[in-house]
Amino acid sequence: MSTVAEIAARLQGYDPQALSADAVGEFLAQLVAPVRETETVGVLDALGRVLARDLVSPISVPPHDNSAMDGYAFAGAQLGAAPLRLQVVGTALAGKAWQGEVRSGECLKIMTGAILPAGLDTVVPQEFTKTGADGRIEIPAGLLQPGDNRRCKGEDLMEGRPALLAGERIAPAASGLVASLGIPRIEVFRRLKVAYFSTGDEILSLGEPPREGAVFDSNRYTVHGLLARLGCEVIDLGVVRDEPALLEEAFRHAAARADAIITSGGVSVGEADFTKAMMKQLGDVAFWKIAMRPGRPMAVGRIGNAVLFGLPGNPVAVMVTFLAFVRPALLRMMGARVEPPLYLKARSSEAMRKKPGRTEYQRGTVTRRPDGSLEVRTTGNQGSGVLSSMVQANGLIVLHHAQGSVAPGDEVDVLMFEGAL
Numbered sequence: 001m002s003t004v005a006e007i008a009a010r011l012q013g014y015d016p017q018a019l020s021a022d023a024v025g026e027f028l029a030q031l032v033a034p035v036r037e038t039e040t041v042g043v044l045d046a047l048g049r050v051l052a053r054d055l056v057s058p059i060s061v062p063p064h065d066n067s068a069m070d071g072y073a074f075a076g077a078q079l080g081a082a083p084l085r086l087q088v089v090g091t092a093l094a095g096k097a098w099q100g101e102v103r104s105g106e107c108l109k110i111m112t113g114a115i116l117p118a119g120l121d122t123v124v125p126q127e128f129t130k131t132g133a134d135g136r137i138e139i140p141a142g143l144l145q146p147g148d149n150r151r152c153k154g155e156d157l158m159e160g161r162p163a164l165l166a167g168e169r170i171a172p173a174a175s176g177l178v179a180s181l182g183i184p185r186i187e188v189f190r191r192l193k194v195a196y197f198s199t200g201d202e203i204l205s206l207g208e209p210p211r212e213g214a215v216f217d218s219n220r221y222t223v224h225g226l227l228a229r230l231g232c233e234v235i236d237l238g239v240v241r242d243e244p245a246l247l248e249e250a251f252r253h254a255a256a257r258a259d260a261i262i263t264s265g266g267v268s269v270g271e272a273d274f275t276k277a278m279m280k281q282l283g284d285v286a287f288w289k290i291a292m293r294p295g296r297p298m299a300v301g302r303i304g305n306a307v308l309f310g311l312p313g314n315p316v317a318v319m320v321t322f323l324a325f326v327r328p329a330l331l332r333m334m335g336a337r338v339e340p341p342l343y344l345k346a347r348s349s350e351a352m353r354k355k356p357g358r359t360e361y362q363r364g365t366v367t368r369r370p371d372g373s374l375e376v377r378t379t380g381n382q383g384s385g386v387l388s389s390m391v392q393a394n395g396l397i398v399l400h401h402a403q404g405s406v407a408p409g410d411e412v413d414v415l416m417f418e419g420a421l
Contacts, residue, residue: 019203039188043175061157065153076121086137104399197220285303
């Protein structure tokens with residue numbers, strides 16, 4: 001397990017006083033490690049969990065060649081330049097194999113999903129045929145190619161091959177895929193345990209009476225929601241006052257119970273509290289000034305075996321740093337495969353001033369223009385305490401480190417909230 005100093009030494013151009021957003025991601029990727037413990041859960045309980053082992057398909061899906069249409073099945077080699085006339089010799093229903101023989105010049109009426117008997121490889125949809133007075137169907141020339149409207153055995157999943165790979169987060173489609181294999185239970189990594197608390201004498205918990213200079217704790221609820229959406233087991237330690245004994249107790253309690261600790265507040269330069277001092281006393285922690293807006297101050301490291309994320313106190317800064325840095329790190333700890341951010345491209349409807357040298361995350365709303373193109377506009381006031389701007393937004397406009405000002409009509413990257421918020 002590398003120390004914070006050892007990880008920093010491996011990063012080219014590491015400067016804790018002016019750290020780029022890309023360097024933060026690289027640092028955290030080296031700091032965190034996946035949990036190792038696993039458990040076996042039912043398919044209905046696996047949603048959002050991370051698969052611990054490759055899931056090998058015990059069967060082929062579909063298990064037989066079958067019809068993709070309601071229509072008539074026949075041997076496609078009979079197709080030619082002239083219309084094809086075929087005698088109907090029976091009906092194949094889904095869920096029951098048809099017993100019989102279909103010879104040249106014959107066909108089988110077939111329902112969607114019904115097994116294709118041996119020798120039959122093509123299905124003509126019923127609506128494309130005509131039925132003559134003699135009961136034969138006629139298929140127009142040039143309508144089909146041999147093999148049309150046939151689902152082949154194993155075209156979805158083949159027996160003996162991986163159906164899902166380790167590190168896959170189980171989404172609704174994956175739940176259905178597992179069930180389609182007849183597998184009732186799968187092995188997943190245990191839930192990640194994350195302890196969270198807010199710090200500061202100015203923070204009020206819900207139910208406390210208002211007082212001058214104090215604010216109600218919103219971060220506790222946004223972070224709880226972000227962690228719950230991610231599928232973590234949340235250990236809520238509430239608000240901890242700026243008293244060394246209370247902070248020490250909270251950090252020790254969190255480190256003993258959790259895989260990760262998240263705090264908000266107390267990491268800025270000149271903070272008149274004891275949070276930073278207690279982090280230094282109890283753990284191996286780095287304090288950063290990140291070249292970003294919002295969310296410049298951040299602390300990372302370990303206390304005991306728990307990874308520490310010390311986030312700024314302003315509500316928007318908490319959410320932005322969580323989405324940009326903490327969420328990918330926690331996904332790695334959960335055992336999930338983490339891909340680079342997937343940005344949506346949209347044209348800005350307004351000018352945005354920016355100097356190269358920092359990454360900016362503007363709250364924005366993406367809409368579709370009448371011509372079908374995507375447009376994004378900011379939500380107005382971009383102050384790091386304006387939490388309502390996150391409610392109004394559906395994504396973050398990401399103005400990258402080397403990027404300059406944006407003119408109306410310029411294309412920008414947007415990190416959409418769907419699935420994260």
